[in-house]
Amino acid sequence: MIDKLLMKMRARDEIGADEERALRDAASDVVDYPADKTVIPAGKENVFSTLLLDGLMARYKDLSQGQRQITELHVPGDFVDLHSFSLKRLDHSVMTLTPCRILKFPHDRLAAITERFPHLTRVLWFLTNLDACIHREWAVSLGRRNAISRLAHLFCELHARLEVVGLVDGGRYALPITQAEVAECMGLTSVHVNRVLKELREAGLLDFKSGKVTIHDLPALARIAEFTPAYLYLDRRQL
Amino acid sequence: MIDKLLMKMRARDEIGADEERALRDAASDVVDYPADKTVIPAGKENVFSTLLLDGLMARYKDLSQGQRQITELHVPGDFVDLHSFSLKRLDHSVMTLTPCRILKFPHDRLAAITERFPHLTRVLWFLTNLDACIHREWAVSLGRRNAISRLAHLFCELHARLEVVGLVDGGRYALPITQAEVAECMGLTSVHVNRVLKELREAGLLDFKSGKVTIHDLPALARIAEFTPAYLYLDRRQL
DNA sequence: CGCGGACTTGATGTCCCTCAAGCCGCGTGG
DNA sequence: CCACGCGGCTTGAGGGACATCAAGTCCGCG
Numbered sequence: 001m002i003d004k005l006l007m008k009m010r011a012r013d014e015i016g017a018d019e020e021r022a023l024r025d026a027a028s029d030v031v032d033y034p035a036d037k038t039v040i041p042a043g044k045e046n047v048f049s050t051l052l053l054d055g056l057m058a059r060y061k062d063l064s065q066g067q068r069q070i071t072e073l074h075v076p077g078d079f080v081d082l083h084s085f086s087l088k089r090l091d092h093s094v095m096t097l098t099p100c101r102i103l104k105f106p107h108d109r110l111a112a113i114t115e116r117f118p119h120l121t122r123v124l125w126f127l128t129n130l131d132a133c134i135h136r137e138w139a140v141s142l143g144r145r146n147a148i149s150r151l152a153h154l155f156c157e158l159h160a161r162l163e164v165v166g167l168v169d170g171g172r173y174a175l176p177i178t179q180a181e182v183a184e185c186m187g188l189t190s191v192h193v194n195r196v197l198k199e200l201r202e203a204g205l206l207d208f209k210s211g212k213v214t215i216h217d218l219p220a221l222a223r224i225a226e227f228t229p230a231y232l233y234l235d236r237r238q239l
Numbered sequence: 240m241i242d243k244l245l246m247k248m249r250a251r252d253e254i255g256a257d258e259e260r261a262l263r264d265a266a267s268d269v270v271d272y273p274a275d276k277t278v279i280p281a282g283k284e285n286v287f288s289t290l291l292l293d294g295l296m297a298r299y300k301d302l303s304q305g306q307r308q309i310t311e312l313h314v315p316g317d318f319v320d321l322h323s324f325s326l327k328r329l330d331h332s333v334m335t336l337t338p339c340r341i342l343k344f345p346h347d348r349l350a351a352i353t354e355r356f357p358h359l360t361r362v363l364w365f366l367t368n369l370d371a372c373i374h375r376e377w378a379v380s381l382g383r384r385n386a387i388s389r390l391a392h393l394f395c396e397l398h399a400r401l402e403v404v405g406l407v408d409g410g411r412y413a414l415p416i417t418q419a420e421v422a423e424c425m426g427l428t429s430v431h432v433n434r435v436l437k438e439l440r441e442a443g444l445l446d447f448k449s450g451k452v453t454i455h456d457l458p459a460l461a462r463i464a465e466f467t468p469a470y471l472y473l474d475r476r477q478l
Numbered sequence: 479c480g481c482g483g484a485c486t487t488g489a490t491g492t493c494c495c496t497c498a499a500g501c502c503g504c505g506t507g508g
Numbered sequence: 509c510c511a512c513g514c515g516g517c518t519t520g521a522g523g524g525a526c527a528t529c530a531a532g533t534c535c536g537c538g
Binding site: 089126 | 282307322323324360361364365374376378426451472
Binding site: 433 | 515517518519523
């Protein structure tokens with residue numbers, strides 16, 4: 001059930017058997033959500049955190065006139081709102097992009113972990129810091145990269161993150177979201193995303209269609225994006 | 240010494256006398272840095288976290304060709320790299336913008352806090368989550384707001400954050416940084432920042448010169464920026 | 479078979495960038 | 509005391525990347 005979370009954690013640190021058990025015991029219900037549903041609205045008090053088991057979710061903030069900025073994409077194994085454990089009410093909303101299966105972790109049980117498992121607590125803390133690292137890298141994209149680099153970077157990031165949880169197969173991974181949603185991630189319009197995707201396709205770098213990404217030339221893509229995966233902390237070491 | 244940090248924390252939660260003492264005891268050296276110096280280079284292992292006592296600092300990431308994105312500004316009372324406690328090597332650098340005085344918190348002492356003060360640990364965790372909230376709001380600015388809204392938002396945010404630590408005086412606060420640095424925060428060029436500042440000045444909304452910001456019409460500024468301070472969690476409540 | 483959502487493409491517009499020059503204030507040194 | 513240099517600010521002219529508006533086209537699905 002929490003195997004992808006454990007893969008994600010163990011890519012970064014050792015997790016003992018007792019800690020693994022504590023995590024399993026902290027979980028409560030499994031829930032299924034349909035696609036395109038806001039499951040955690042901004043400002044609402046939360047009493048549990050949500051681990052994404054299957055599907056894709058997104059954090060987003062709305063502006064007036066229907067504008068929206070997606071601030072992070074979530075893949076299986078991600079705690080989409082572990083930070084709600086300390087924030088309670090979130091500053092942003094979280095929605096499903098595809099049908100999703102999630103697992104709930106009641107906050108009182110997480111609090112119990114912080115009382116009895118300091119090291120596991122630090123690993124959980126680390127996971128929320130990792131989200132902040134991703135936020136910063138997106139800020140670089142949004143503030144300084146041009147459209148083609150932004151998209152290249154996004155596809156490189158997802159490649160790296162999905163690989164950790166075993167969801168990449170030979171440069172291919174599922175990404176069943178629309179071009180408009182990609183645009184909302186990278187501060188562009190869907191029209192421009194469409195044109196840039198065409199450019200990437202015609203350059204033989206990557207294909208993104210019918211919800212699947214096929215990367216043909218990862219090194220070239222990483223070069224265009226100035227992608228360096230250090231910010232994802234994929235080298236295992238003690239925290 | 241750590242009074243501004245305590246002001247910042249107590250704007251969000253109760254901090255007990257024992258917790259305050261634990262924090263004081265966890266501090267080690269005070270250090271002074273000159274302006275414009277990178278004090279925490281990206282990728283270098285850190286063994287302590289840095290509390291900013293006085294001055295302004297910035298987190299930034301470099302790109303090729305001298306481009307740079309500042310991902311957060313830090314004001315007195317901010318832990319500029321509390322996240323280095325769990326990340327160790329940072330994904331970004333931290334520099335001084337002005338002469339700064341800082342206070343070091345060795346990581347082993349922070350680890351001791353996580354072993355003995357679960358609630359204080361959660362408050363520290365909260366502080367790193369607060370940085371992530373600020374990152375997300377900046378992502379909205381960078382991705383979706385136009386130049387005038389971006390600057391308006393930045394000045395509103397700094398107003399709110401400086402007020403918490405008592406550094407706002409009747410709509411005025413010190414901000415001794417250059418227009419080029421403002422540009423690096425908000426993904427613009429210094430030329431354009433200059434033009435937009437002129438626009439804000441001529442509209443009677445705010446003045447930013449010789450390192451000082453004077454806000455003349457905060458409500459109007461907040462309206463332009465679509466600034467809502469909820470993401471700063473300034474209402475005191477239990478974590 | 480027809481509908482609707484997503485994708486595609488063209489024409490036009492605009493916000494911000496780039497390049498360039500000049501100005502202003504201030505510290506330094508002759 | 510003034511010349512000078514320098515960093516930061518200011519302003520203009522021109523250009524480009526991306527947005528906007530507007531038609532389609534494609535395709536899965538009822």
